[in-house]
Amino acid sequence: MPLADKIRPDTIDDVVGQTHLLGSGKPLRRVIESGKIPNMIFYGPSGVGKTTVARIIAESANMRLHKLNGTNASTADIKSIVAELDTFLGANGVLLYLDEIQYLNKKQQQSFLEYIEDGSITLIASTTENPYFYVYNAILSRSTVFEFKPVEPDEMVKAVRRGFEKFSEENGIQYEVSDEAVNYICHGVGGDVRKCLNTVEFCALSAVDGRVDLEIAKELTQRSNMRYDRDGDQHYDLLSALQKSIRGSDENAALHYAARLIDAGDIISLSRRLLVIAAEDIGLAYPQAIPIVKACVDSAMQLGLPEARIPLGDAVVLLATSPKSNSAHIAMDAALADVRNGAVGDFPRHLQNKHCDGEDAEIRGQHYLYPHDFPNHYVKQQYLPDNIKDKVYYQFGDNKLENAAREYWDKIKNQK
Numbered sequence: 001m002p003l004a005d006k007i008r009p010d011t012i013d014d015v016v017g018q019t020h021l022l023g024s025g026k027p028l029r030r031v032i033e034s035g036k037i038p039n040m041i042f043y044g045p046s047g048v049g050k051t052t053v054a055r056i057i058a059e060s061a062n063m064r065l066h067k068l069n070g071t072n073a074s075t076a077d078i079k080s081i082v083a084e085l086d087t088f089l090g091a092n093g094v095l096l097y098l099d100e101i102q103y104l105n106k107k108q109q110q111s112f113l114e115y116i117e118d119g120s121i122t123l124i125a126s127t128t129e130n131p132y133f134y135v136y137n138a139i140l141s142r143s144t145v146f147e148f149k150p151v152e153p154d155e156m157v158k159a160v161r162r163g164f165e166k167f168s169e170e171n172g173i174q175y176e177v178s179d180e181a182v183n184y185i186c187h188g189v190g191g192d193v194r195k196c197l198n199t200v201e202f203c204a205l206s207a208v209d210g211r212v213d214l215e216i217a218k219e220l221t222q223r224s225n226m227r228y229d230r231d232g233d234q235h236y237d238l239l240s241a242l243q244k245s246i247r248g249s250d251e252n253a254a255l256h257y258a259a260r261l262i263d264a265g266d267i268i269s270l271s272r273r274l275l276v277i278a279a280e281d282i283g284l285a286y287p288q289a290i291p292i293v294k295a296c297v298d299s300a301m302q303l304g305l306p307e308a309r310i311p312l313g314d315a316v317v318l319l320a321t322s323p324k325s326n327s328a329h330i331a332m333d334a335a336l337a338d339v340r341n342g343a344v345g346d347f348p349r350h351l352q353n354k355h356c357d358g359e360d361a362e363i364r365g366q367h368y369l370y371p372h373d374f375p376n377h378y379v380k381q382q383y384l385p386d387n388i389k390d391k392v393y394y395q396f397g398d399n400k401l402e403n404a405a406r407e408y409w410d411k412i413k414n415q416k
Helices: 027-034 050-060 075-086 106-110 113-117 153-171 179-187 193-206 214-220 233-247 251-263 267-285 289-303 309-321 327-340 400-414
Strands: 040-043 064-069 094-099 121-127 144-147
Touching: 027 050, 027 144, 040 050, 050 064, 050 094, 050 121, 064 075, 075 094, 113 121, 153 179, 153 193, 179 193, 179 214, 193 214, 233 251, 233 267, 233 309, 251 267, 251 309, 267 289, 267 309, 267 327, 267 400, 289 309
Parallel strands: 040 121, 040 144, 064 094, 094 121
Antiparallel strands: none
16 A cells, blocks of 8 residues: 555544645634535645545545546446435435546536535535536536645645654664755655655665665655646646746746746747747837747757757746837737627728729729828828727837837827
8 A cells, every 4th residue: 555545644633734724713624623514626736635635524424425536437337326315325415525527527527416406415526627627517606616735845744754654663663864855855746745655655665774864865756846737727827827927027937937848848838928928918018029039939949958948048038028018919909809899890982992983983083192102101091990980999008119109100190
């Protein structure tokens, strides 16, 4: 049996981390202590205690307990649980612990709905993916979502010490574990208690005369201090954190998140997001950023890793330290909103691609004024359709380049 299962907590007080949910007076703890188990969904990364807490709740409830895992649960499994509801076994209700609910399709999730509604089945589900994307809305509306977070290193110490104590009991060996080794293990597993205890197990099995020092910890701690899944929430959270850091002009945070993408080998996602940021967040405040970032991305793709980190680092710092403007893309979104809402109208006659008029034309001649024939290459005339002819989409941003453009056009247009 893996060490993580051997020392799995039996009470809420023994759970490592999640003090925001399980600390004295916190919401989930109050729910558990009330003795009334509502429908709940536990959301968070793996190895942070979701399954442990769900089992503690389930085992303390005076209800028939069923456990399913979404990765291998079938329709037959679901039907067998439903079949118990009208039997003696289900007299006090059924508590269903459903791990990895995100792997059940919509129809499978719907099959529980009427029983959750009438209270025949109480659901405790856990998922590593955002439940608002992966769990059927009707189930979400009847459940409370609790978010579990990665365990902080200082909270992980208790699990590490407990793990070595368990090995001492089983093997009759008194392990001498340095504080440096414990600290390294706790910081090297990305808040995942299961990975932490796997590392403890390796260290204990490889220890010479029961001594575990920093060197052993470094050799055996899994390279897992970064959570990343190209198809999961962590992927989008990471890209979001990168863009918001650049938008907020924090070059150090931007470099950190970019480094996590590079370390995961995902330079494609990083490159695409940098191209978007150059246009969306820097925009007309420094339009040269767009071709510069494109050149950096092209260089990264040609170089590949590890050298790709160099031009990508240039792009990240350039964008984070550049002046910011979203004026152009806000203007485009406003124009798109009008188009999609039907505010289009016909083209002004002088903009149409016509060079002759039919016999029924009320106004003959195109009457288009060619701006290049006028001073400063500008002449006032209507360009928008009649029904939105006074519409203003673009507002100059408050930065050096757009201020200069505004001053120029104010001068030119006010002369006409």
